[in-house]
Amino acid sequence: MSDTPTASLIVIGNEILSGRTRDANIQFLASALGKIGAPLVEVRVIPDIEKEIVTAVNASRSKFTYVFTTGGIGPTHDDITAVCIAKAFGVPLVRHQPSVEKMEHYYGDKLNAARLKMADLPEGSEPIETRVTSAPGFRIENVYVLAGVPSIAQAMFDSVAPSLAHGAPIVSRYVEAHMGEGDLAETLTEIQNAFPAVDLGSYPFFRTGRVGLSVVVKGTDVDAIDGAIEQVVKAVEALDQTYSVDAVLEA
Amino acid sequence: MSDTPTASLIVIGNEILSGRTRDANIQFLASALGKIGAPLVEVRVIPDIEKEIVTAVNASRSKFTYVFTTGGIGPTHDDITAVCIAKAFGVPLVRHQPSVEKMEHYYGDKLNAARLKMADLPEGSEPIETRVTSAPGFRIENVYVLAGVPSIAQAMFDSVAPSLAHGAPIVSRYVEAHMGEGDLAETLTEIQNAFPAVDLGSYPFFRTGRVGLSVVVKGTDVDAIDGAIEQVVKAVEALDQTYSVDAVLEA
Numbered sequence: 001m002s003d004t005p006t007a008s009l010i011v012i013g014n015e016i017l018s019g020r021t022r023d024a025n026i027q028f029l030a031s032a033l034g035k036i037g038a039p040l041v042e043v044r045v046i047p048d049i050e051k052e053i054v055t056a057v058n059a060s061r062s063k064f065t066y067v068f069t070t071g072g073i074g075p076t077h078d079d080i081t082a083v084c085i086a087k088a089f090g091v092p093l094v095r096h097q098p099s100v101e102k103m104e105h106y107y108g109d110k111l112n113a114a115r116l117k118m119a120d121l122p123e124g125s126e127p128i129e130t131r132v133t134s135a136p137g138f139r140i141e142n143v144y145v146l147a148g149v150p151s152i153a154q155a156m157f158d159s160v161a162p163s164l165a166h167g168a169p170i171v172s173r174y175v176e177a178h179m180g181e182g183d184l185a186e187t188l189t190e191i192q193n194a195f196p197a198v199d200l201g202s203y204p205f206f207r208t209g210r211v212g213l214s215v216v217v218k219g220t221d222v223d224a225i226d227g228a229i230e231q232v233v234k235a236v237e238a239l240d241q242t243y244s245v246d247a248v249l250e251a
Numbered sequence: 252m253s254d255t256p257t258a259s260l261i262v263i264g265n266e267i268l269s270g271r272t273r274d275a276n277i278q279f280l281a282s283a284l285g286k287i288g289a290p291l292v293e294v295r296v297i298p299d300i301e302k303e304i305v306t307a308v309n310a311s312r313s314k315f316t317y318v319f320t321t322g323g324i325g326p327t328h329d330d331i332t333a334v335c336i337a338k339a340f341g342v343p344l345v346r347h348q349p350s351v352e353k354m355e356h357y358y359g360d361k362l363n364a365a366r367l368k369m370a371d372l373p374e375g376s377e378p379i380e381t382r383v384t385s386a387p388g389f390r391i392e393n394v395y396v397l398a399g400v401p402s403i404a405q406a407m408f409d410s411v412a413p414s415l416a417h418g419a420p421i422v423s424r425y426v427e428a429h430m431g432e433g434d435l436a437e438t439l440t441e442i443q444n445a446f447p448a449v450d451l452g453s454y455p456f457f458r459t460g461r462v463g464l465s466v467v468v469k470g471t472d473v474d475a476i477d478g479a480i481e482q483v484v485k486a487v488e489a490l491d492q493t494y495s496v497d498a499v500l501e502a
Contacts, residue, residue, distance in 0.1 A: 014452055017291050018423065019282030020467065021454070023274070026296065031270030040268050042303075045277065045294035048452075052293075075433040076453040077440040107433070114436030149455060172269065182326040182358070185365030189328040201265055201299075202327040203272070204400060216271060 004167040004220075005038040005065035010056050011045040012071040012081055013148060024150040025070045032157060037167030037220070038066060048072060053084035061088075061143050066164065068157075071148030073137060075114040081145060082138070086122035089140055093120040096127055099136050106134035130155035168220035173229050177236045178212045180204075187235040188215065195228040197221045255418040255471075256289040256316035261307050262296040263322040263332055264399060275401040276321045283408055288418030288471070289317060299323060304335035312339075312394050317415065319408075322399030324388060326365040332396060333389070337373035340391055344371040347378055350387050357385035381406035419471035424480050428487045429463045431455075438486040439466065446479040448472045 009029055015021040023045070030040045041064065046052045053072075060067045072081030086093050099119040103111055118135035121127060127136035128144065130152065137146045137156040144160055146153040177184070181204050192200040198219040205212050217228045260280055266272040274296070281291045292315065297303045304323075311318045323332030337344050350370040354362055369386035372378060378387035379395065381403065388397045388407040395411055397404040428435070432455050443451040449470040456463050468479045 011294075014450065015454055015467070016277065017281055017294070018285055018421070018467075018469065019278050019280075019291075020423065022278040026267065027270050027273040029270075030268055034269055040270075041298060043262075043268070043294075043296035047292060074453070074455060075431075075436045077436070077443050078452050110431070110434065112433060112437070114440075115431075115433035149457070151457070170269065172271065180326075180361070180366075182363060182366035183361065185326045185328070186363065189365075192328050199265065201329050202325070203266055204325060206400070206402070216266070216269075218269065 005165045006041045007033045007038050007066040007068065008042040008044070008060045008064040009040060010053075010060060010067065010069045011043065012048060012053060012069055013045060014048050014078070016045050017047055025146075025148070025153050028150065028154055029068060029070075029157065032161065033066075034170040034172075036161060036164060037169045038164055039167075039170055048078050048080060050080060050084050050087070053081065054088045057085060057088040057143060061141065065142065067143045068146060069143065070146050070153050073118065073135070073145060073147055075118055075135075079117075082117075082120055082122060085125075085138075085140060085143060085145055088143075089122055089124070091123040091140075094123045095119050096121045096136065099127055099129075099134070102129075102134040128156045128160055130159050170218055170220060171222055171225055172216060172218035173225055174214050174216040175229060175232045175236060176205075176212055176214050177239075178210055179236070179239060180211055181213045183239060184213065184215070184232075184235060188232070191228055191231045191235070194231070195224050197224040198228050200228060256416045257292045258284045258289050258317040258319060259293040259295070259311045259315040260291060261304075261311060261318065261320045262294065263299060263304060263320055264296060265299050265329070267296050268298055276397075276399070276404050279401065279405055280319060280321075280408065283412065284317075285421040285423075287412060287415060288420045289415055290418075290421055299329050299331060301331060301335050301338070304332065305339045308336060308339040308394060312392065316393060318394045319397060320394065321397050321404050324369065324386070324396060324398055326369055326386075330368075333368075333371055333373060336376075336391060336394060336396060339394075340373055340375070342374040342391075345374045346370050347372045347387065350378055350380075350385070353380075353385040379407045379411055381410050421469055421471060422473055422476055423467060423469035424476055425465050425467040426480060426483045426487060427456075427463060427465050428490075429461055430487070430490060431462055432464045434490060435464065435466070435486060439483070442479055442482045442486070445482070446475050448475040449479050451479060 121138045125138040125140035132155045146156040201216045203214045372389045376389040376391035383406045397407040452467045454465045
């Protein structure tokens with residue numbers, strides 16, 4: 001597992017911490033990174049405070065293969081991500097002229113000092129350009145700085161994804177059954193022990209008044225996943241419950 | 252601000268990190284904690300791995316007034332939160348007899364060893380009981396351990412909320428306008444500087460093809476919030492745009 005790339009996400013967002021906005025970037029990046037085999041292994045949501053951002057970025061960039069950040073790259077006073085990333089790396093901000101030209105084209109006479117700030121990137125970084133905005137995200141070393149608006153964050157991720165190191169894709173299959181988790185718990189422990197290569201998770205749900213559980217089997221070894229899923233199905237059948245099996249191949 | 256209680260949340264959840272589930276507890280707890288004046292200032296999402304959980308809990312409990320965790324307190328092998336919290340505090344798990352009795356009543360002859368595990372609480376902790384489940388969450392010192400299922404997490408939070416220290420409630424008002432953030436950015440900087448007691452945030456949105464921004468003013472000083480909002484409205488009007496003002500009092 002040591003050669004599997006790992007990713008972390010730092011969500012820079014007072015609006016998430018205040019509850020005003022429900023984050024959508026965690027789930028998108030989690031799915032997308034799993035598909036390319038660079039699984040998301042940690043998320044932090046932190047406020048728009050310089051010290052917090054610098055500390056979080058420096059702690060994460062030495063620990064994970066990739067660090068993504070979302071939020072704080074717009075034109076207003078509370079958009080401080082680029083300044084903080086520059087401080088984390090000990091480099092100045094430099095105005096990125098090709099982005100200035102794109103913004104001149106897009107904004108015309110509405111291009112002002114505040115908007116030009118979006119073309120200031122930490123020295124040594126590469127812009128992350130998309131079709132959807134003229135202002136770029138950027139990459140510096142292993143840190144990828146994305147917008148907070150989900151549609152823009154997704155376009156920025158899509159534009160860098162081909163350049164990321166891909167590990168074995170994380171494959172995930174699951175079985176749902178209408179029973180309590182506790183009914184199956186002891187058997188699931190046995191199955192997890194019999195298939196140590198997979199990660200077997202159990203998640204209760206409540207739908208239309210009925211209790212159920214999803215047993216999720218994931219990992220990179222498809223034979224082991226199929227073997228474990230087969231055992232879970234047998235265990236569910238042995239309890240004589242209605243069940244449904246769905247197979248989701250994320251690759 | 253030093254006497255304002257602070258809160259952090261540790262989401263224990265492989266299912267969030269894999270993208271299978273979109274977290275709902277962050278937003279609920281963020282709103283609920285803001286309302287009682289113990290604002291959420293950090294969230295971490297970590298995997299179901301003992302070392303990660305112990306490290307995160309110990310780092311957070313010395314740093315924040317309150318630490319909440321969600322997830323990992325069910326009956327299956329991947330539910331390891333109680334064991335990890337006990338390790339973080341250096342105490343053994345002790346079976347909580349009143350919870351055993353509640354579970355006996357609820358489960359009858361379906362009460363098995365896996366389910367009884369849910370009554371094992373770290374020594375020195377108090378159960379967090381609700382109407383919605385027989386198995387408890389628990390509090391040990393300043394760490395509140397809640398279920399991962401949102402309806403249960405919410406019921407558990409509601410049952411402990413009256414016992415939390417309340418700071419001045421965070422009040423939040425906002426103005427929406429159909430203009431780009433960059434049009435208003437320089438004025439917003441001036442308003443933020445004129446009202447240092449408030450936290451002024453600007454968030455772009457895209458609805459039905461139109462660009463807009465929400466200017467959110469929040470803090471505990473209602474007069475300062477109203478003063479800043481008034482300035483924002485004037486600035487929007489000066490740009491001759493349609494605008495809407497909504498006042499949300501969270502208290």
